[in-house]
Amino acid sequence: MNADALNGQHRVAYGDEQIVFNLRRQPSRVVTRIAIHVEPDGRVEVDAPASAALADVVAAVRKRSRWISQHVGAAKARLAHVLPREYVSGExxxxxxxxxxxxxxxxxxxxxxxxxxxxxxxxxxxxxxxxxxxxxxxxxxxxxxxxxxxxxxxxxxxxxxxxxxxxxxxxxxxxxxxxxxxxxxxxxxxxxxxxxxxxxxxxxxxxxxxxxxxxxxxxxxxxxxxxxxxxxxxxxxxxxxxxxxxxxx
Ligand SMILES: [Zn+2]
CATH class of the missing domain: 3.30.2010.10 (Metalloproteases ("zincins"), catalytic domain)
Known part of the structure; x- marks a missing residue:
């Protein structure tokens, strides 16, 4: 299968949660191992060498699912108390x-x-x-x-x-x-x-x-x-x- 076809959203179950991640395949000379990032807004990005099998990527995400879940939760909690601006005095x-x-x-x-x-x-x-x-x-x-x-x-x-x-x-x-x-x-x-x-x-x-x-x-x-x-x-x-x-x- 073309490696690019695996790019995009995938899910892994963690307890009763769903971990949704975005897989980005990179040429093997650029990315040498599977790397998982939780972005400040709670999105999960996974960079993987083009040669890695989807099963290996899923296994890597599963192995770190506790860490991912904690970081996603923290990002969402931070977002929850930041309110949009109203452009009024005191902000x-x-x-x-x-x-x-x-x-x-x-x-x-x-x-x-x-x-x-x-x-x-x-x-x-x-x-x-x-x-x-x-x-x-x-x-x-x-x-x-x-x-x-x-x-x-x-x-x-x-x-x-x-x-x-x-x-x-x-x-x-x-x-x-x-x-x-x-x-x-x-x-x-x-x-x-x-x-x-x-x-x-x-x-x-x-x-x-x-x-x-x-x-x-x-x-x-x-x-x-x-x-x-x-x-x-x-x-x-x-x-x-x-x-x-x-x-x-
Ligand atoms: Zn950069």
Whole structure:
């Protein structure tokens, strides 16, 4: 059977639960063993070498089903108490890992604009319309992101020999990803990443810059990443824990 035909959703029973996972076959030179990931939103992704039999993948998932079930449960519990934004005064806004309060000021002649003032992110708007406030907030995040990412990309790239010129990046609001790197070397970064502490931003930028050397998640990719940021796994774990908060809208 064509290995690609096995890609996609599969299920394994665990007690009276169903573990649903998404199988992604990868060329054997990229992925050398079966790896199970629980994403921050509770999705289960399984990477497996193209040569692995489905029975082996299922056995690997079954063997770790207790661990998977616990992590999926924790992810769902975290999501449950993160409510969607209403764009009203008092809501929390995160920037560089610090928490600010949203303060909406309605002024008939105001052009919708957001500004940081001490512990508040003040948004002036001509009327209290969630759509207007949301777009002023998005503009503010985008402006901060452009500023912070430009500065941090320059700093993070200094020791990386394979980077000759600072790579261009574009900004795109995304709900499941902090960044990506195309095979042609173009970086796409999520403006909401500026909500996270600087060390998390640096980790994501370094991860994407390492893709300019290795266009995959191979062992060599992780070796390069670890050489430049030995503690990346802890930084990533802390970022994942806060993902729902930072990606909230
Ligand atoms: Zn990557």
């Amino acid at each position: 929390s806004i995160h920037y560089l890992g610090r928490r600010y309060r949203l303060k909406v000021i309605v002024q008939a002649d105001a052009r919708p604009v957001a500004k940081l003032r001490a512990a508040f992110l003040v948004i002036s708007a001509p009327e209290h319309d969630p759509g207007t406030i949301r777009s002023a907030l998005d503009t503010w995040y985008r402006d901060r992101a452009r500023e912070v990412f430009t500065q941090r990309l320059a700093a993070v790239a200094v020791p990386l020999r394979w980077i000759r010129h600072q790579p261009p990046f574009r900004l795109q609001f995304m709900t499941r990803q902090w960044g990506s790197c195309s095979t042609s070397g173009r970086l796409t970064l999520n403006p909401w990443l500026v909500a996270a502490p600087r060390e998390a931003i640096d980790y994501v930028l370094l991860h994407e810059l390492c893709h300019l050397k290795h266009h995959n998640h191979s062992r060599n990719f992780y070796a390069t990443l670890s050489r430049h940021l030995p503690g990346w796994a802890q930084v990533k774990a802390r970022l994942d824990e806060h993902a729902e908060l930072f990606l909230r809208r």
